[in-house]
Amino acid sequence: MTYRDLNTPLRTIMTPGPVEVDPRVLRAMSTPIVGQFDPAFTTIMNEVMEMLRHLFQTKNKWAFPVDGTSRSGIEAMLCSVIEPGDKVLVPIFGRFGYLLTEICERYGAEVHTLECEWGTVFDQKVIIDEVRRISPKITAIVHGETSTGCMQPLDQIGAACRELDCLLIVDAVATTGGTPVKVDEWFIDGLIAGTQKCLSVPSGMAPITFNDRVEKVINARKKVERGISTDEDRIREQQLNHSFIKSNYFDLSMLQDYWGPRRLNHHTEATSMLYALREGLRILLEEGLDARFNRHLHHERALIAGIEAMGLALYGNRECKLPMVTCVTVPAGVEPESVRSMLLHEFGIEIASSFGPLHGKIWRIGSMGYSCRKENILFVLGALEAVLIRHGAKVETGKALQAALDVYQEKI
Structure with a gap:
């Protein structure tokens, strides 16, 4: 039997791990x-x-x-x-x-x-x-x-x-x-x-x-x-x-x-x-610990701004939120695994579901390490909006990317 060369697809991995x-x-x-x-x-x-x-x-x-x-x-x-x-x-x-x-x-x-x-x-x-x-x-x-x-x-x-x-x-x-x-x-x-x-x-x-x-x-x-x-x-x-x-x-x-x-x-x-x-x-040490921590917080802010501008709700107490994992409540009437599948197969983006009592109720979007980049945040927001529209969800069309761009264009 002859096996083909290893050729894995390119993915934008926005899960809580593993990451890019x-x-x-x-x-x-x-x-x-x-x-x-x-x-x-x-x-x-x-x-x-x-x-x-x-x-x-x-x-x-x-x-x-x-x-x-x-x-x-x-x-x-x-x-x-x-x-x-x-x-x-x-x-x-x-x-x-x-x-x-x-x-x-x-x-x-x-x-x-x-x-x-x-x-x-x-x-x-x-x-x-x-x-x-x-x-x-x-x-x-x-x-x-x-x-x-x-x-x-x-x-x-x-x-x-x-x-x-x-x-x-x-x-x-x-x-x-x-x-x-x-x-x-x-x-x-x-x-x-x-x-x-x-x-x-x-x-x-x-x-x-x-x-x-x-x-x-x-x-x-x-x-x-x-x-x-x-x-x-x-x-x-x-x-x-x-x-x-x-x-x-x-x-x-x-x-x-x-x-x-x-x-x-x-x-x-x-x-x-x-x-x-x-x-x-x-x-990591070349970037510096403080700079790295601030980078994760900055991209988290842009991601949250886009999600909320789209009309989606975050899950959990904001006061104790993990900076590099953003949990999004699945809108009523939307099949969560169908959304994840379409993101993966049409856009090459992977986000995560959850476990136990939260399975099927939230999506988990990771923004960790090398995956925590501006282009990834904008890509996942745009793709998620498009997929939700295809699934009949009520979203604020066009607002997610603008809200994220507002964060990125702020003077730090």
């Missing part, structure tokens, strides 16, 4: 392969760690990618600190809070949850009061919920968790690189990012960072797990053999040995993906 990959990143991925312990490659590893510290706004020693999609980083962080019976608090305000709950339960945690209505977030005091009430070892929370387009404030929760001796683990997959994520200032103990969203790198790595509080937990388990050092350790190993880190691949104690100066072999590094991450981070 920066052309510079694609070029970097064609860089020749070198061995993972070649000094040229270990230099790249060190550079990536340093650039991640700048991105995360942290002085943490540990900042490196886990090979795998964003979920691999989440699982690595949680499985390395959770021991069976540990109390974990998970505040849920969308689909990915349930994911955190499932992962914690799989590793034997006693999970306590808080839930609020989708489209809203928690008052930080509610979470802090619950931490005081149940005294969990870990609070695990999503920063930006792409399923609802909402962003949870964290600036008070971390300080309270630190005071109450609770680790704060944050899923910042959707927000890292698109809005401020201040690891040290917000007292975040462990944080997980993703490459395929605001970093505009293909899916396949999960940058993480963690501080000495997390490292202390990991290293205490590492000593027991490997049965090293003293007779007392061996006795403790027998007593606590149920509490070892269950995963080999996601064991952060082993990844520390791999990414640290010892360079102990753990797995074969995803060489081309690391090239991609390095270039994505280099692009």
Whole structure:
């Protein structure tokens, strides 16, 4: 059997991830392969760690990618600190809070949850009061919920968790690189990012960072797990053999040995993906964090102006809106999947539906990383208006693009 050359269609990807990959990143991925312990490659590893510290706004020693999609980083962080019976608090305000709950339960945690209505977030005091009430070892929370387009404030929760001796683990997959994520200032103990969203790198790595509080937990388990050092350790190993880190691949104690100066072999590094991450981070730092965050806000304003001028309604509480995901309520009488299909097949534009109780009720338009560009915003607004007219929806014809152009022509 003969197979044709790979020829994927060109798309304008306006989803909450994956997003369009920066052309510079694609070029970097064609860089020749070198061995993972070649000094040229270990230099790249060190550079990536340093650039991640700048991105995360942290002085943490540990900042490196886990090979795998964003979920691999989440699982690595949680499985390395959770021991069976540990109390974990998970505040849920969308689909990915349930994911955190499932992962914690799989590793034997006693999970306590808080839930609020989708489209809203928690008052930080509610979470802090619950931490005081149940005294969990870990609070695990999503920063930006792409399923609802909402962003949870964290600036008070971390300080309270630190005071109450609770680790704060944050899923910042959707927000890292698109809005401020201040690891040290917000007292975040462990944080997980993703490459395929605001970093505009293909899916396949999960940058993480963690501080000495997390490292202390990991290293205490590492000593027991490997049965090293003293007779007392061996006795403790027998007593606590149920509490070892269950995963080999996601064991952060082993990844520390791999990414640290010892360079102990753990797995074969995803060489081309690391090239991609390095270039994505280099692009981000060249642009500057503040400039990048402001770019996402600027294009979000233009997108919102166009959507509302068209006569469509946004979903969710505007006060807690995620800057790089805009949720639009599907107009009455319109078949949402038919609209998405026509956008894709007639215009080459992809937008997203949603999950669970919001499936079929909203569209999610992403404006992340390299996809967050003026031409993309104008294109999706014009195409969405045309498709809605073809579907018989009542829209304010011609107003969407003008409203967006008004934003772009403002003096900044």
